[in-house]
Amino acid sequence: MTETLSLNYRExxxxxxxxxxxxxxxxxxxxxxxxxxxADRLEKLIARLEDMPETYVELPNPMSSPSQVIKTKxxxxxxxxxxxxxxxxxxxxxxxxxxxxxxxxxxVRIYFYGSLLFRNGGQKTVGELLGKTEExxxxxxxxxxxLRASLxxxxxxxxxxxxxxxxxxxxxxxxxxxxxxxxxxxxxxxxVAMPVDYERLMGLxxxxxxxxxxxxxxxxxxxxxxxxxxxxxxxxxxxxYGFNLCMEAVPEMYPGERLGxxxxxxxxxxxxxxxxxxxxxxxxxxxxxxxxxxxxxGIHVAGVHTKTMGVYSRPGRNNLPSPGLYSIxxxxxxxxxxxxxxxxVSDRGVLKSAALVARxxxxxxxxxxxxxxxxxxxxxxxDPERVVKAASQLGAIDEWTEYVxxxxxxxxxxxxxxxxxxK
Numbered sequence: 001m002t003e004t005l006s007l008n009y010r011e012x013x014x015x016x017x018x019x020x021x022x023x024x025x026x027x028x029x030x031x032x033x034x035x036x037x038x039a040d041r042l043e044k045l046i047a048r049l050e051d052m053p054e055t056y057v058e059l060p061n062p063m064s065s066p067s068q069v070i071k072t073k074x075x076x077x078x079x080x081x082x083x084x085x086x087x088x089x090x091x092x093x094x095x096x097x098x099x100x101x102x103x104x105x106x107x108v109r110i111y112f113y114g115s116l117l118f119r120n121g122g123q124k125t126v127g128e129l130l131g132k133t134e135e136x137x138x139x140x141x142x143x144x145x146x147l148r149a150s151l152x153x154x155x156x157x158x159x160x161x162x163x164x165x166x167x168x169x170x171x172x173x174x175x176x177x178x179x180x181x182x183x184x185x186x187x188x189x190x191x192v193a194m195p196v197d198y199e200r201l202m203g204l205x206x207x208x209x210x211x212x213x214x215x216x217x218x219x220x221x222x223x224x225x226x227x228x229x230x231x232x233x234x235x236x237x238x239x240x241y242g243f244n245l246c247m248e249a250v251p252e253m254y255p256g257e258r259l260g261x262x263x264x265x266x267x268x269x270x271x272x273x274x275x276x277x278x279x280x281x282x283x284x285x286x287x288x289x290x291x292x293x294x295x296x297x298g299i300h301v302a303g304v305h306t307k308t309m310g311v312y313s314r315p316g317r318n319n320l321p322s323p324g325l326y327s328i329x330x331x332x333x334x335x336x337x338x339x340x341x342x343x344x345v346s347d348r349g350v351l352k353s354a355a356l357v358a359r360x361x362x363x364x365x366x367x368x369x370x371x372x373x374x375x376x377x378x379x380x381x382x383d384p385e386r387v388v389k390a391a392s393q394l395g396a397i398d399e400w401t402e403y404v405x406x407x408x409x410x411x412x413x414x415x416x417x418x419x420x421x422x423k
Contacts, residue, residue, distance in 0.1 A: 001239055004054040004246045005270055006217070007045075009037055009279055010091045011261055012254035013060060016322040017283025018370075026323055027340055029371030029419065032283035033324020035254050036367045039071055045275040046075060049084040052273070056246065058089045062105055063098055064327055065356060066400040066407055067363035069105060073401065076106040085109075086145050094129070094149075097397065099136040104401040108145045111217075112136060113185065115152035116161050126161055130168035133181070141178045148217055150185025155193035159204060162186075166208050173213075183246070184214040188230060191223025191259065195233035202237035215244040220261055227262035251277055253284035257322070260285070282367055283324075325372040325416070327362040331355040337377040346380045353391035354380040360394060361413050364406050368417065375419035379412070386412060 017032030025031065037059075049055060062072040072090065079088040090107040092098035094114035102110050114129050133149055140147055151157060151165055166184065173179035186201055205216070218234050220227040231247065238245040250256055252264040265272055321333045331351035338345045346354070354376055362368065380387045390409045394400075 001242050002054065002215075002244045003235070003238075004056065004215070004244070005268060006056045006058050006089070006246050006248045007265070007276055007279075008058045008219075008248040008250050008256075008261070009042070010058045010060040011219075011248070011256035012250045012280050013037060013326075013328065014257035014322075015254040015260065015285055016257070017367075018323045020320050020323060023320065023336075023340060026320065026337055026370065027374065028323075029369060029374055031323035031370040033326045033362075033367035033369060034322055035280045035282040035284055036327060036362070037279060038281040039074075041275065041278045041281070042075060043078050045273075045279055046079050046084065046088060047082055048273055048275055049079070049087050050082055055270075055272075056087045056089055056109070058091055058111060058248070060090075060328060061092050061098060061102075062090065062400075063092070063101055063397070065360040065363050066394050066403050067360055068327060069101070069400040070403055070406065071363065072105045072107075080106065089146075089148075094132050094136065096132075096135055096139060099139055101397065101401070103140060103143050108143070110140065110144055110146075111148040111150060111183070111185070113150040113152050113187075116157050116165070126164040126168060129165065130172065133169065134172045134175070137172055137176060137180055140180055141176055144180060146183060147181045148183030148185055148215075149181050150187060150217065150219070152187060153189045154186040154201065155188050155197040156190070159200070162201065163204060163208060166205065166214075170209075170213075179213075182213070182215060183217055185217040185219060187217075187219035188221055188227070189219075191221030191227065193220075193224075193230055194226060195229055198230055198233050199237060202234070202241055202243075205243070206241040209243075212242050212244070215246050217246045217248065219248045222255070222259045222262045228267065231263055251280055254280045255285060323370040323373070325358050325362055325368040325370070325376065327359050327367065329355060329358055329362075329373075333373060334358070334377050334380060337373055338381060341374070341377060341381070344381055346384055350380050350384040350387060353388045356391045356394060357387060357409065357412065358416075360407070360409065361416055365413070365417060368419075371419040372416050376416045379415070 013036055015034050017034050020026055062069045079085045086108050089109040089111050090102040092102050092112045094112045169181050173181055220230050249263050249265050249268050252266055321336055334351050334354045335345055390412045393409050394407050
């Protein structure tokens with residue numbers, strides 16, 4: 001049984017830099033955005049991975065924007081040159097286009113996720129979920145070395161469905177010449193699990209997987225304050241049953257969305273080089289009171305693919321998107337601001353174009369304060385054709401891996417960045 005560590009910078013950049021308490025707080029232009037990956041610092045860390053056995057790095061989905069693809073290709077290239085390409089993972093949705101893009105960026109280690117809970121926008125049946133899993137696995141054979149299939153809301157999914165999902169993955173591996181799905185994620189997505197839930201799941205897995213062929217991944221949200229307890233439970237159960245465990249951890253000041261995940265780098269007790277803490281820069285978690293803690297519990301990045309606020313939280317909270325203009329924001333960020341500005345909302349196509357432009361600006365120029373989002377939301381209302389044109393200049397997704405330099409999107413970027421001078 002081995003215990004490995006995943007430095008989850010993908011989760012870390014979801015940490016809100018500011019915590020709005022009320023909807024109208026999102027109209028405050030000075031609110032800070034989430035932190036972000038500092039490219040050259042990440043490259044330095046990747047160069048150190050050869051001295052950090054059993055340690056992996058998890059990066060965000062490059063689907064965000066063309067400049068994110070350029071950066072991701074660079075990071076993967078650096079890893080391969082250093083002989084650690086198999087220790088840098090890209091996180092994706094369980095979609096062909098996402099996995100294809102990750103492969104085209106050169107990734108040999110891909111972590112994808114899907115859900116059986118329809119409220120999360122996931123598949124309705126185990127069969128549908130496994131069908132997509134088999135599709136992306138076949139796509140990755142011969143190109144990737146390691147796939148992890150993660151079942152969102154695993155601790156809330158009926159036990160028989162979990163069993164069907166895991167058995168289905170075993171069947172997929174048997175069909176392939178290269179059994180490539182080697183990791184299994186059973187996350188506590190909403191931070192509601194208790195140790196007894198993981199004891200139950202581990203007992204189930206021990207029966208289904210007598211060969212212990214999967215490395216288990218722990219992604220433990222701390223909404224209920226039990227993440228560390230669940231981590232210790234999983235450690236015990238994996239040692240007891242003989243499963244390999246990969247623990248996902250985050251920097252202390254960048255724990256992730258809402259109340260973040262645990263453990264932190266410090267809590268793992270691992271001897272880590274200083275470089276691991278410097279990868280994320282920008283505004284960090286500011287929790288100084290119980291009210292701040294309660295406020296943070298409802299803050300999400302409202303990311304690229306978020307459809308409904310509150311999906312990743314407890315019912316009854318005032319769930320708000322994290323303020324700022326940043327590399328993983330979605331159309332919902334723009335939509336929420338527009339409603340607050342004057343009640344009008346652009347059509348869906350314009351909202352998606354605005355969000356794509358926002359992400360590209362953030363990757364090219366760094367994350368920006370909420371004033372930049374407010375300005376872009378206004379432009380999308382008053383001059384939607386301009387926003388759609390800028391988005392079209394970024395090209396189709398299947399062209400992004402061909403880009404070497406960032407795409408210039410002209411005056412619109414300048415106006416958004418100079419929001420303080422616009423009246």
